[in-house]
Amino acid sequence: MKEEQLAVATAKRVPGSAQKARLVADLVRGELVSDAITRLRFLPHSAAEAISKVIVSAAAGAEANLGWSGDDLFVHSILVDEGPSRRWRRFGARGRFKPIKRRTAHIKVSLGQIKDVDQVREA
Numbered sequence: 001m002k003e004e005q006l007a008v009a010t011a012k013r014v015p016g017s018a019q020k021a022r023l024v025a026d027l028v029r030g031e032l033v034s035d036a037i038t039r040l041r042f043l044p045h046s047a048a049e050a051i052s053k054v055i056v057s058a059a060a061g062a063e064a065n066l067g068w069s070g071d072d073l074f075v076h077s078i079l080v081d082e083g084p085s086r087r088w089r090r091f092g093a094r095g096r097f098k099p100i101k102r103r104t105a106h107i108k109v110s111l112g113q114i115k116d117v118d119q120v121r122e123a
Contacts, residue, residue, distance in 0.1 A: 007066060008109070024051055028078070054107050055075065073111045077109075
């Protein structure tokens with residue numbers, strides 16, 4: 001069985017929670033790269049910019065390393081995992097301590113090449 005070739009890019013320790021980034025990633029999974037970048041540009045979420053950068057990076061890697069055309073790429077998969085959390089503090093009234101977790105996320109994007117237009121609509 002022939003394994004499908006994919007272009008992969010990752011971004012690690014992106015500020016913001018993984019749960020909020022997954023909501024943005026679900027919107028562009030399975031779309032053409034050009035459509036995904038256009039949609040992410042107009043989203044108000046802070047994770048949209050980080051996901052857009054990873055998609056652009058994967059597309060550039062596909063063009064440079066694999067020789068694929070940028071017009072024939074689609075978002076095959078996006079994985080958003082939790083990164084390390086940084087413990088922070090806020091001091092409360094009467095000498096109390098209010099802990100805060102500054103969360104990060106790891107974003108992994110895989111791009112595939114379109115064989116025909118129907119392949120994108122099925123995914």
